[in-house]
Amino acid sequence: MSQHDDKRRKLLGRLNRQLAYTAPLLALVAGGAVLQASAGDDAAVSDFTSPSEASLMLASNDAEGAAEAEGEAEGEAEGEGEAEGEAEGEGEAEGEAEGEGEAEGGSSAAVARPDGYSPAYSETGENAEEMLARGEELYYDTSLSSNGLACASCHGSDGQDMAYNPTFEQPFPHQVAMAYNQFGMSEVHADEMVQICMVAPMAAEPLEWGSEELTSLAAYVVEVQKRVAGEPHQL
Numbered sequence: 001m002s003q004h005d006d007k008r009r010k011l012l013g014r015l016n017r018q019l020a021y022t023a024p025l026l027a028l029v030a031g032g033a034v035l036q037a038s039a040g041d042d043a044a045v046s047d048f049t050s051p052s053e054a055s056l057m058l059a060s061n062d063a064e065g066a067a068e069a070e071g072e073a074e075g076e077a078e079g080e081g082e083a084e085g086e087a088e089g090e091g092e093a094e095g096e097a098e099g100e101g102e103a104e105g106g107s108s109a110a111v112a113r114p115d116g117y118s119p120a121y122s123e124t125g126e127n128a129e130e131m132l133a134r135g136e137e138l139y140y141d142t143s144l145s146s147n148g149l150a151c152a153s154c155h156g157s158d159g160q161d162m163a164y165n166p167t168f169e170q171p172f173p174h175q176v177a178m179a180y181n182q183f184g185m186s187e188v189h190a191d192e193m194v195q196i197c198m199v200a201p202m203a204a205e206p207l208e209w210g211s212e213e214l215t216s217l218a219a220y221v222v223e224v225q226k227r228v229a230g231e232p233h234q235l
Contacts, residue, residue, distance in 0.1 A: 108183045110206050111195040121219040123172045135220025145202035161228050169229040191218035
């Protein structure tokens with residue numbers, strides 16, 4: 001047996017083990033169609049000219065092409081799945097980021113007067129001396145906060161008023177920058193201003209509405225406002 005015949009026998013045996021005939025291929029071969037492999041296999045195909053040999057070569061190419069196409073489809077599906085997962089992750093991250101941004105702004109519910117609330121102090125003045133004295137004590141009381149601050153820590157003591165915006169010179173209710181920027185309130189009463197300071201700078205819970213602490217502090221702040229505005233006051 002020549003080397004050429006042995007080569008042909010081995011190749012045909014390998015193709016016969018791997019591939020089965022298909023109806024379309026047999027039809028093409030029966031019709032005398034010219035079958036060729038890929039450009040890189042032209043030389044090998046030229047050595048085998050029988051219809052059965054050619055059909056095996058075409059079947060081999062078809063099977064390999066189908067396997068490659070299936071692999072590419074699976075790769076694309078995996079890529080799409082990964083892309084969708086990344087998009088979902090980004091969407092969740094954006095949602096979390098938006099949630100964190102919203103959390104930075106405070107709610108006015110904790111610091112605004114409740115519906116129907118009527119304070120026990122007067123914003124026009126003439127509050128009881130005992131109320132003002134108690135308010136002054138609380139003005140310096142660091143135990144009201146969770147961070148060691150008192151009202152006087154930011155706004156001065158012994159009549160050395162500081163850290164007030166020009167709007168503070170207006171009678172209550174008036175505009176306060178912190179109330180607007182952090183809680184969306186266009187203007188505040190004295191007791192609302194006390195609650196805002198409790199929640200924001202002093203990092204504490206708001207005082208109970210109608211409590212002696214809130215009423216006394218608010219009455220004292222009314223007199224501080226008059227002092228800052230250069231008006232007669234009871235301090």
